[in-house]
Every structure is written in structure tokens, then in C-alpha cells.
Amino acid sequence: MFTGIVEELGEVTAVEELGDASRFRLRGPLVTDGAKHGDSIAVNGVCLTVVDTADGEFTADVMAETLKRSSLGALRPGSRVNLERPMAVGGRLGGHIVQGHVDGTGTVVAREPSENWEMVTVSLPPELSRYVVEKGSITVDGVSLTVVDAAPDHFTISLIPTTLALTTLGVKQPGDPVNLEVDVIAKYVERLLGAQAPNAKENVQ
Secondary structure, three states: OEEEOOEEEEEEEEEEEEEEEEEEEEEEEEEEEEEEEOOOEOOOOOOEEEEEOOOOOOEEOOOHHHHHHHHHOOOOOOEEEEEEOOOOOOOOOOOOOOOOOOOOOEEEEEEEEEOOOOEEEEEOHHHHHHHHOOOOOOEEEEEEEEEEEEOOOOOEEEHHHHHHHHHHHHOOOEEEEEEEEOOOHHHHHHHHHHHHHHHHHHHHH
């Protein structure tokens, strides 16, 4: 489990194509400190398993399903990435509950700079629209953010200077893809209410 509070701005150092999968080598001295084989690290909001670590870098295998559902397939050596270690039990939940299981991808549509912050519009896949609400939480490339406005096909987020400086969202341009993870609680509520609906009709009859 993650919180969407990015710990480190890392970098892809190598990408090895393995048929329908890829092996990534990523630099992140902070997140690899104490990391070992089998540990999890979120890369742009995608939970990956550490294969090995050395000299401030770690290797992770990315399967076809992950490449299909996320924007990791577009990464190349030199690409900057947001990195986060799992939340420690007993720690503060600084963002919101994030699983690192990407629900889909969006595209940066527009950026509107201001003196001390920046408003960013991101396209929203139709199947995710019902989970995104004004003032609700969404994870964009692994960053926990509050939705400013929500529309059927897009949403807006307001980025403070810290987010602009310490994550990849500071350099994303219109047309760039981003990974999206919606609030898992909303998905569970929808599933539970759907399961109860037939019983509710029977009770009415």
C-alpha cells in the first residue's frame, strides 16, 4: 500500500525488451536504501517488484499486462520517474490509500500557469469517469492529488510549487501520457451496492 506522496524523482537508466515484457533499471538512491529482492516500489504510480539492487539502482520486470494498462512502455533511458516506497505500518497516511494498481491512462490536455501554482487538465477514460468527483482524490503518475473540477471526459488538478519541483508533473506537457489510479474505496462501494441491488428489489416485492 502507498500514499501517493512521492519520495524521490528517479531516472530510468536502462530498458531491456523481453518479447512481450521489459526489464527496467532505475536509479533511486533513497528508495533503494535498505531495499531487497521481493520488495515493492511504485514507479509513476505502478507497483513493481524489486529484482535486485546495486549502487543506488534497482531492477524490475514489467509484464505485458502492466505495459498494456500503464504508460511505462513509453519510458526510455533518461526518462524521469516518480518513486515511492510502501507505507510503513504505523506511519502517517499523508495522501490517500493507493495500491499502485493503475486503472488506466490519461493525457495531459492543458497547463494554465499562475504565480505560485499551476492548473493542469487531464483527459479521463469514460470507464473511470464515475469514480472521479470534485474535491475527491486521484493518483496521477503516483502522485496523490485533489480533483478541482470533474467532467465526463477530463478533470483538473492544481499543482503547488513542491509538486511541480519534486515530481515529473512539473515537466509533463500537453500530449504526454499519465497513469491514473482512482479511489479504491469508490470501486468497492460500487461493487457492494451492485451486489445488494437484486436483494433490494426482492424485498420491495
